[in-house]
Amino acid sequence: MLETFYDELRRCRVRCDGRPFVEHNADNEHDCVELECKPHKCKAMASSTVRQIHSIISGVLNAAVRWEWISSKHARIAQRPKQTPPHPDPPSPAEAARLMEKAFALDEDWGTLVWLVMTTGIRRGEVCALRWSRVDLDEGIVEIRRSYTTLRGVGAEKDTKTHQMRRTALDTEAVVLLREHLARCQQRYADLGVEWNADSYVFPGTRGNDPSVPYPPDAVSSRYKKMAKRLGIETHIHALRHDSTTELLTAGIDLRTVAGRLGHGGGGATTLRVYAAWVAAADRKAAELLGARMPKIKRND
Incomplete structure (x- = not known):
């Protein structure tokens, strides 16, 4: 049943009947040209939204199992959309x-x-x-x-x-x-x-x-x-957030400080997952900085 429910979510996020109509940007009387009201185009609900819904349902069913209202958690059977790895693309x-x-x-x-x-x-x-x-x-x-x-x-x-x-x-x-x-x-x-x-x-x-x-x-x-x-x-x-983050990370600012400025939770786990490439660049810069402070090794010709 949950699989069927998730399939329905992927059809159209507005849950329309497939017939053409205009999506109005206000419920009261208004000027459609001024508010840029546009014809509806069917779009599937985002995979991240489906995963969030699955998480909520899963949590509810977990509680139902603990309270012995049901014998098993059916959410385990449903397949969630896979989370695609983030690819931030900040402006140069x-x-x-x-x-x-x-x-x-x-x-x-x-x-x-x-x-x-x-x-x-x-x-x-x-x-x-x-x-x-x-x-x-x-x-x-x-x-x-x-x-x-x-x-x-x-x-x-x-x-x-x-x-x-x-x-x-x-x-x-x-x-x-x-x-x-x-x-x-x-x-x-x-x-x-x-x-x-x-x-x-x-x-x-x-x-x-x-x-x-x-x-x-x-x-x-x-x-x-x-x-x-x-x-x-x-x-x-939103790419301006990426620009701010990459500039800080490549400049060597620590991950916890960057995560705090962005409002990321988990002590920087989210920042690390999204901006791993730039964290690696900052780590390389740190390695070169430490190496430059070490005494030069004399080698025999």
Whole structure:
């Protein structure tokens, strides 16, 4: 029965009947062109999602076996999709520089957002949910507690992916950029006749005149991808986390520190699994550094 259930999950994640229809990005009356509503295309549920569902069902059945409600755990019979090894593909240093230059040319607010994502490795939902009360510009620290998500045009805050709070240090230029960004935000609030407070979002949405609404994560991804495409670079916003990580690892920063900045759990196990190639590069650099400090061995000709 579970095998049949998993087969159903792989057919279409929307669970449609195969008939054509438009996927609307809002439930109420709206402009489909403005919200970019598109015709539905059947896509199978992601393998990772199927594995998560299997994990939940397996946990429930384990409890049922312990409580002697059932005699065996049927989830063992079901075949989960295999987990494909990750292949992070960060932009090259030259591409990253072009992306950053283009971002600031488009909009200083947008450039500041891209800079923050690139230098801290913060997730897109986390940067959208960031409030000024969580930014300490005097200490150069940003506190990441929440994430923002949208579903059919409705936004909501939730816990971070790992359900943990973390504090991440900012570089000197990031502090300067955020101070300038703060001044622009406060002026924008004043122009709109809205009272600014520390709980305001660092990056409010660009649509309408309501600065209390954050920048939607999907809009961040879409704008970044379009910007990169105009530059002839095939990449996405999440790759900036890869860029941040690879730069740190190849510079010799220890794995635990890198994992902490990314918000990875398991003491760096996730970071090691995803970025093993760059950990190896950092290890090679460490070996050469230690070898250079050793005395030269005299050899007989």
